[in-house]
Amino acid sequence: MQPRQLFLVWRMIPLIGFLLVALLVGIHWGAVDLSFDQIRQGFWNPSETSHISTILWQIRLPRVILAACVGGGLAVAGAAFQGVFRNPLADPFVIGASSGAALGATLALLCIAGSITVITATWQIPWLILSAFAGAILVVGAVFVIAALSNVGRNAPLLTLILAGMALSSFTGALVSLIMFLNHEMLTTIFSWLLGSFSGRHWNEIIMAVPVIFFSGGLLWLMSRPLDLLSFGDETAMTLGLSIGKFRVMILVAATLCTAACVAVSGVIGFLGLMAPHMTRIMLGPRHGLMIPGSCLLGASLMVVADTLARTVIAPAEIPVGIVTAMMGCPFFLFLLISRGQQSK
Amino acid sequence: MNQIELENVSGGYAQREVLKQVSLCIQQGKVLVLLGPNGSGKTTLLRALFNLVVVNQGKILIEGDEVDQLSRKQIAQKLALSPQMEAPQWPMTVEETVQLGRSSHRGWVQPFQAEDSGYVATALQQTGLTDLSQRRITELSGGEWRRTLIARALAQQTKVLCLDEPTTGLDLKYQVEILSLIRELAHQRDLTVILTLHDLNLASCFADQIVLLNQGRIAATGTGEEVLTEERLSEVYQTKVKVLPHPEYKTPFIVPVL
Numbered sequence: 001m002q003p004r005q006l007f008l009v010w011r012m013i014p015l016i017g018f019l020l021v022a023l024l025v026g027i028h029w030g031a032v033d034l035s036f037d038q039i040r041q042g043f044w045n046p047s048e049t050s051h052i053s054t055i056l057w058q059i060r061l062p063r064v065i066l067a068a069c070v071g072g073g074l075a076v077a078g079a080a081f082q083g084v085f086r087n088p089l090a091d092p093f094v095i096g097a098s099s100g101a102a103l104g105a106t107l108a109l110l111c112i113a114g115s116i117t118v119i120t121a122t123w124q125i126p127w128l129i130l131s132a133f134a135g136a137i138l139v140v141g142a143v144f145v146i147a148a149l150s151n152v153g154r155n156a157p158l159l160t161l162i163l164a165g166m167a168l169s170s171f172t173g174a175l176v177s178l179i180m181f182l183n184h185e186m187l188t189t190i191f192s193w194l195l196g197s198f199s200g201r202h203w204n205e206i207i208m209a210v211p212v213i214f215f216s217g218g219l220l221w222l223m224s225r226p227l228d229l230l231s232f233g234d235e236t237a238m239t240l241g242l243s244i245g246k247f248r249v250m251i252l253v254a255a256t257l258c259t260a261a262c263v264a265v266s267g268v269i270g271f272l273g274l275m276a277p278h279m280t281r282i283m284l285g286p287r288h289g290l291m292i293p294g295s296c297l298l299g300a301s302l303m304v305v306a307d308t309l310a311r312t313v314i315a316p317a318e319i320p321v322g323i324v325t326a327m328m329g330c331p332f333f334l335f336l337l338i339s340r341g342q343q344s345k
Numbered sequence: 346m347n348q349i350e351l352e353n354v355s356g357g358y359a360q361r362e363v364l365k366q367v368s369l370c371i372q373q374g375k376v377l378v379l380l381g382p383n384g385s386g387k388t389t390l391l392r393a394l395f396n397l398v399v400v401n402q403g404k405i406l407i408e409g410d411e412v413d414q415l416s417r418k419q420i421a422q423k424l425a426l427s428p429q430m431e432a433p434q435w436p437m438t439v440e441e442t443v444q445l446g447r448s449s450h451r452g453w454v455q456p457f458q459a460e461d462s463g464y465v466a467t468a469l470q471q472t473g474l475t476d477l478s479q480r481r482i483t484e485l486s487g488g489e490w491r492r493t494l495i496a497r498a499l500a501q502q503t504k505v506l507c508l509d510e511p512t513t514g515l516d517l518k519y520q521v522e523i524l525s526l527i528r529e530l531a532h533q534r535d536l537t538v539i540l541t542l543h544d545l546n547l548a549s550c551f552a553d554q555i556v557l558l559n560q561g562r563i564a565a566t567g568t569g570e571e572v573l574t575e576e577r578l579s580e581v582y583q584t585k586v587k588v589l590p591h592p593e594y595k596t597p598f599i600v601p602v603l
Contacts, residue, residue, distance in 0.1 A: 086434040225453050228445060231434040239395050239428070240501075241421030241449030286435030 015297040022304040026064035071303020072296040073213035073262040078273030080255040083227035092259040092273035095165035097136040099172040101263035104135020136260035195320030196267035205265040212261035219254040224288035354403035363389040365561040374535040378548040381558035387541040421449035425501035427494040429509040440478040446500035468499040487514035508540040573597040
């Protein structure tokens, strides 16, 4: 590794530090605060059956780990979508993953509420996760098929993808609204899921979602140089040696998988996937080789902080974490926009 | 040896055929300038070499290989392009932008090596950008940005360099410096250079071979003296011109007659 690259890697250390502090605070704070001594003892004696150990291993730890993984996953997917669409406004939900997951989860919640006999209590959460995942994949798959059909012989696949994504998002959004309208008693349950939350998530959700998030996120990191090349436009990327069709599909599929896995276990958590890549670009520069792992670390930290706030601000009640990410991120993001605008004057 | 051959090539875009039956041989180590009025097919011809336009008829050979049989990576290892326009999305530094010219020599995952840094430093130095290497590309002037694009193409270390209007937006000093550099590279390093220009007098001074295009067809090809005649230029550009001998080099010097 050359000195300059080494220097850039060193610039990630504050982000690693921020994540470690966020994780520690996330484990420490809650309805029952755990002292750092108790956390240390809980880690050394995981088999101990005290209530401290139970809170640590069965409630706090899986929750902060899942929040970190989902935050990191959404940030990486957001960075990839912004790169591949060459659009700073793109987020992980730009081509319909969120609305697909919402429809899948809504249908799953209806089935659970309808007490369909095959879904036992043990299978309710996996059923919800798989339905949300399948919904996201199906809707994004449909967007790809529509874009492919409408682009035969033409050269504007990105715009068609976004437009098809918007159209199908509206359609599935309308379906979700219709289901909610027709099932008043389910309104709160579905609405809570749509706002996003890590409440009641355990190791099962981590086992189901995290391998997909790591695999797709890692794949996106390996696509860093193609993403750098795509930022100069399709034609330049091609003259510099990139087969753009192949790489674009790989990036979109990996980013969609990552988003779907995140949404399936947490619900729709907005703003973070848009915000974290922009903040990282300001800190580390726009090269995806550093920006993607940087976004992952920052997204993970911000999500852990947001979730900690969500479950402590009005404890013992919880605010959906999606509300916290929007309320926390929006003012900061607007501040960045204004300060950058003033710098460029 | 003919490094690039176009055999009866017709093509362009899905809705419009721009190039019509173009046949051309480009020799190694020469500076070839494509001239012609707006819309005559200069940029389309350059893009055809990179397999970026639809070729309906004929074939394009690069070092004996048909271009549509080569992968993008193989083309990028043989030909480098400095485009006329480019709108980068994110504010990379000049050095990072030039470094991406080395992409086709590495896998998509392999980090850049010291060898790549050497080529990047040389390209930056040749284009006078060493002092600006850490500046963001969004903060460059038009001329500095154009030199960055040329540096990126130089960093690709290909045997053929294609430059689409490389002097547009440059002041006279850099116009002369860039064209002198290009000619030096062609003659000393046996590099083949294909460039489009609008300035007939610069083309006359710097070209080993000129191809004059008119409405997608080759109107004339040869040395400056052979191609740049009063009658032909007046017909192709549809305006009266006078061709005088250049006071210094005795090459054709074109003056419009108002």
